Amino acid sequence: MKKLWLIFAQTATVGLAIWFLVTLLKPAWLQQPATGAPVVTVKESRAVASAPAELSYSSAAKKAKPSVVNIFTSQQARQARNPLFNDPLFRRFFGDRGLGDEAQRPSSLGSGVLVSAEGYIVTNNHVVEAADEIEVALSDGRTASAKLIGSDPDTDIAVIKIDLPDLPAISFADADKVEIGDVVLAIGNPFGVGQTVTMGIVSALGRSELGINTFENFIQTDAAINPGNSGGALIDVRGDLLGINTAIYSKTGGSLGIGFAIPATTVKQIIEALIKDGSVTRGWLGVEVQDVTAELASSFRLPDTRGALIAGVVRNGPAANAGVRPGDVLLSIDGKVVVNSARMLDIISALKPAQMVSMTFVREGQQIEAKVEVGKRPTFNRK
Known part of the structure; x- marks a missing residue:
């Protein structure tokens, strides 16, 4: 019995020594694939680990x-x-x-x-x-x-x-098809360091009432936009122009991930007008408006908050000549529903001066219709 135990111990010791040497010198001998399972080679692993080509935006x-x-x-x-x-x-x-x-x-x-x-x-x-x-x-x-x-x-x-030959003009994207979450690139000259490209996504669309411009319909993005980027391009992954970077929200002067760009559709319209006439002609009624809150709707006996409250009327302006008074609530212009004050401004600005249009407003609970001759919007300097 003692002899058998000695033989077993020696055999086990030799076996362990052989296993240790194989593990150390030839570990591949011990890796047996399961039946039917694919063998993953080093080359295939590298292919999986490399980034897909579509994740690079260098072409754009x-x-x-x-x-x-x-x-x-x-x-x-x-x-x-x-x-x-x-x-x-x-x-x-x-x-x-x-x-x-x-x-x-x-x-x-x-x-x-x-x-x-x-x-x-x-x-x-x-x-x-x-x-x-x-x-x-x-x-x-x-x-x-x-x-x-x-x-x-x-x-x-x-x-x-500028007057130079062989100038590379950018192509315009259809900004109406952009969606929240789309990847965008911002190109400009931040802080004067030189041309720089940053990446982000479209964070929001149709941003307005920010107090930046009179007419606002911004694309919001988290792509880094800093001082010096103003006037630069916001492009899509194909390299087409989605908007012009114009402002950031920041308490420090640097990017906090909230930037705003003017959509390419608006930019194109303004460019055409400026090249043709040197200025943009917009319609004007001569009123100061504000949004209708729930409290105002209740006090004016309105069914909802749609419309724009006339807070002031320019003397001898188009609206004044049509009989509009402070306190009236404008509901529609030229057949287009006025949802809020921003929408009213867009509707009026799209009208041609000297054009006669109808408008509907509420005064003391009574709905009134009137005709108004659209004026030309004066030019106001930004401060």
């Missing part, structure tokens, strides 16, 4: 980047005059030399997008307003002076033009 960036330009502007300024220069005795000996009237040219920067091979560039109005000189730098290293073609402060859009 390469397509759109040449169309995005950097814009540098300067404005004439005067240095403050030294009080000593006002001393008659000083001026008697030194005359008018060094009176401190040398010009300073502080510069600001932003971005723009080439929208035609003829050299038309769209940017934000706040990028170029009050500028004496506008300089444009292309991604290929070329530079050129630009002239202002026209601007629209109500939407914060401006068009400038």
Whole structure:
């Protein structure tokens, strides 16, 4: 019995030693695939681990980047005059030399997008307003002076033009088909560091009543947009223009993931008007309005909160001449339902000046219809 136990112990010891050596030197010998199970090779594992080609947006960036330009502007300024220069005795000996009237040219920067091979560039109005000189730098290293073609402060859009050959114009996307969650890229010149591409998604659509512009219908995105990105491009994954980056919500001056872009459909309409006429003509009624709250609806005996409350009427304006008074609630214009004050502004702005349209409003519980001759909306400067 003792001899048998000794033989078993020696056999087990040798077996364990062999198993240890095989595990250390030839571990593949011990890996037997299950019946019918596929064998995963190293090459296949690498293929699985590599990122799919569709997750790269380099083709979209390469397509759109040449169309995005950097814009540098300067404005004439005067240095403050030294009080000593006002001393008659000083001026008697030194005359008018060094009176401190040398010009300073502080510069600001932003971005723009080439929208035609003829050299038309769209940017934000706040990028170029009050500028004496506008300089444009292309991604290929070329530079050129630009002239202002026209601007629209109500939407914060401006068009400038340069004269250079072989300009790469961007293609427009159908912004009406964009959906929340779509991947977008923002291209611009943040903080003057140079052309930069950031990625995000469409966070919301139709953002309005933010107090940024008079007419608001923003695409909201979390793609990083910083100072210097204003006027730059918001593009889709095909490299087509979805909007013009115009503003961010920030308490620090940097990106917090809440940026706003003017949709390409609006941009295109404004561009065409500015190139043709140098300005945008909109309809105007001469009223100040506010939304109808639940409390106001109850006090005015309205069935719901639809409509726009007339808070003020411009004297001798179109609405005043049609008999509209403060306190009236506008329900429809030209057959189009007024849902709120923003919708009313859109309806009126789309009308042509001198056009006669009907409108329906409520006064003291009574529904009234009237005709009004649409006026031309005055130009208001953005502050």
